[in-house]
Amino acid sequence: MRYWLTLLAFVLAAIGIGACAGHTWVTPAAVLRAILGGASIESALLFEWRLPRVIAAALVGALLGLGGAVFQGVFRNPLAEPYLLGSAGGAALGATIALLVPLAVSQAFSLPVLAFAGAWGATLLVIGVSRAAGALDVPTLLLSGVAVSAVLGALRSFLMLALSDETVSLQVVLSWVLGGMQTPTWIGVGGLAIVTAVALAACLALASGLDKLGLGETMATAFGMDVGRFVALAVLVGSATVAASVTVGGLVGFVGLAAPHIARWRLGPLHRSVIPASAAIGAGLVALADAIARSALPPAEIPLGLVTAVAGGPFFLFLLARSRKKW
Amino acid sequence: MVSLAAERISVVRTDRRLLDSVSFATGESGSIAIIGPNGAGKSTLLKVLAGLETPTEGTVTLAGEPLAGMPAARRSDAIGYVPQHFNPHWDIRVRDLMRISLERARLENNIQATLQLTLARHGLEAFRDRWWSTLSGGERSRVLLAMVVATDPPVLLADEPSASLDPRCRLDLIARIADHGRTGVCVVVMHDIDLAFRFFDRIVMMNGGRIVADGSADSLFEPSLLDDMFGVRFARSRQEDLRFISAGWPLRSDGKSP
Numbered sequence: 269m270r271y272w273l274t275l276l277a278f279v280l281a282a283i284g285i286g287a288c289a290g291h292t293w294v295t296p297a298a299v300l301r302a303i304l305g306g307a308s309i310e311s312a313l314l315f316e317w318r319l320p321r322v323i324a325a326a327l328v329g330a331l332l333g334l335g336g337a338v339f340q341g342v343f344r345n346p347l348a349e350p351y352l353l354g355s356a357g358g359a360a361l362g363a364t365i366a367l368l369v370p371l372a373v374s375q376a377f378s379l380p381v382l383a384f385a386g387a388w389g390a391t392l393l394v395i396g397v398s399r400a401a402g403a404l405d406v407p408t409l410l411l412s413g414v415a416v417s418a419v420l421g422a423l424r425s426f427l428m429l430a431l432s433d434e435t436v437s438l439q440v441v442l443s444w445v446l447g448g449m450q451t452p453t454w455i456g457v458g459g460l461a462i463v464t465a466v467a468l469a470a471c472l473a474l475a476s477g478l479d480k481l482g483l484g485e486t487m488a489t490a491f492g493m494d495v496g497r498f499v500a501l502a503v504l505v506g507s508a509t510v511a512a513s514v515t516v517g518g519l520v521g522f523v524g525l526a527a528p529h530i531a532r533w534r535l536g537p538l539h540r541s542v543i544p545a546s547a548a549i550g551a552g553l554v555a556l557a558d559a560i561a562r563s564a565l566p567p568a569e570i571p572l573g574l575v576t577a578v579a580g581g582p583f584f585l586f587l588l589a590r591s592r593k594k595w
Numbered sequence: 596m597v598s599l600a601a602e603r604i605s606v607v608r609t610d611r612r613l614l615d616s617v618s619f620a621t622g623e624s625g626s627i628a629i630i631g632p633n634g635a636g637k638s639t640l641l642k643v644l645a646g647l648e649t650p651t652e653g654t655v656t657l658a659g660e661p662l663a664g665m666p667a668a669r670r671s672d673a674i675g676y677v678p679q680h681f682n683p684h685w686d687i688r689v690r691d692l693m694r695i696s697l698e699r700a701r702l703e704n705n706i707q708a709t710l711q712l713t714l715a716r717h718g719l720e721a722f723r724d725r726w727w728s729t730l731s732g733g734e735r736s737r738v739l740l741a742m743v744v745a746t747d748p749p750v751l752l753a754d755e756p757s758a759s760l761d762p763r764c765r766l767d768l769i770a771r772i773a774d775h776g777r778t779g780v781c782v783v784v785m786h787d788i789d790l791a792f793r794f795f796d797r798i799v800m801m802n803g804g805r806i807v808a809d810g811s812a813d814s815l816f817e818p819s820l821l822d823d824m825f826g827v828r829f830a831r832s833r834q835e836d837l838r839f840i841s842a843g844w845p846l847r848s849d850g851k852s853p
Contacts, residue, residue, distance in 0.1 A: 344684040344685075345766040349623060379765030419697075419848070464612075476698055479695045479698075480695060482683055482685050482687070483683050483684075483692075484678075484681065484682070484684065484697065486647060486678050487678060488682060489647055489667070490645060490671060490674075490675075490676040490678070490743075491671050491696070491699055492667040492669075492670065492672070493667060494667050500798070525644060532685065534690055536685075536687060536688060537683075537685035537686070537687050537691070538687075538691050538694070538695075579726045593681075
């Protein structure tokens, strides 16, 4: 119980810091005034611009934490992270098409749709390739994921070379790929919150199956699980969750890898605890990373994916060195 | 009470015939030991009976119903399987392992009480909060058995459950498993010939993917079938109603001992 309260405090504190941070720092009191409907320009700016963004960042982090927990549970590999099965490659390809290919629809629509379709489509492709190869087991899925990611990456590079010219800058694609939050409206935040809640429910429904899978495939089968079907379902749910986060925040690495480890380290491996804890830890981490992204080098904004990689990597190594082998 | 039956089971994997038209039925209760040299097909037969491996030919029935089309949950309610190797991927507490096992029985409200009872039944209350990585081999096999029988499956299948245990742990574990045969069915693949003849009512001998002999422990105790199958001269004795058997010398190719 104490741990859950600490987690909640961490998430709220991270969001609070995010709300205060930026190329102009504000006091917590100012944030409170903005939430309570203050009339000043500062309150309006905070309420319309910064708060929705910070909350959206936290929700993106929650989605990454969820996807990471599911992927690590399915693959039983401490290095498993959400971009493993082509999700990153597919999302990046979809985004590249949206950003570089002149399409009939507006980019505000095409970018999220194509990023999501790319992420999820790539995963479906990986599952299809594994089925064709004869097995839906973990090694085949991983190998298919590596192969599909390589092909998608090559396609993206080709598109970038072929379609870039003086009018279209590759910087646009790169900045998306490196991760970063756009500022959503409150309606957008509401939509994202609903998506996150649905993702949480879907991932929690997988918890008992993931626990059984953690005992090994023989034991899971002996305990009544259809391993092939469950793995495919879990991978689809995990990838959809990741695709949703990529749609809003671009490619934000490391969080999906670290959050489940941190959750498991304190709570043990039962997924009905690891899954929500991983979501909360992911939310806090991305909210903090977004705060750093906005405030470290004002007035410029560092891409979010760079912050999570640079700040998060060493922190994770530190945790690794401290902890025993209880991932 | 349910029974398992295998009819003309063959298993062929990459040109090797692991099982050759094997037929076997358990009856509704009793303890059965399957013994035989390495590579005889014992573990494969057990996996086919557990529904973990699909035979190339033949059918397995559980209480008369084919295992092949049965929903996995119903199969796992009826059959408990103790694997030869078990190592949970993430380090986990004993109580959480028991919880995962008990979740199958869908006793949502009563899980804590049943958990406590199960631990007590197997003398594992002191292990409740211990991490798997801190348990010894003997402790792990006790926890594994407790996990599998926690939901009281009428059929218990165990694959070399006492491998790499010290004599005391071996005796204790095999005695517990064989005891299951009093109220249900237990089938154990084992290399401990001495414990097979001591604790089990029925012995099945396998060699080269076939069943070579199948009968009561008494009827199979004296004949030299065992010696021929293992290529070893066994020493036999009886004390009250306990049968003792142990491997003596390897047989020479002319059938005589050195």
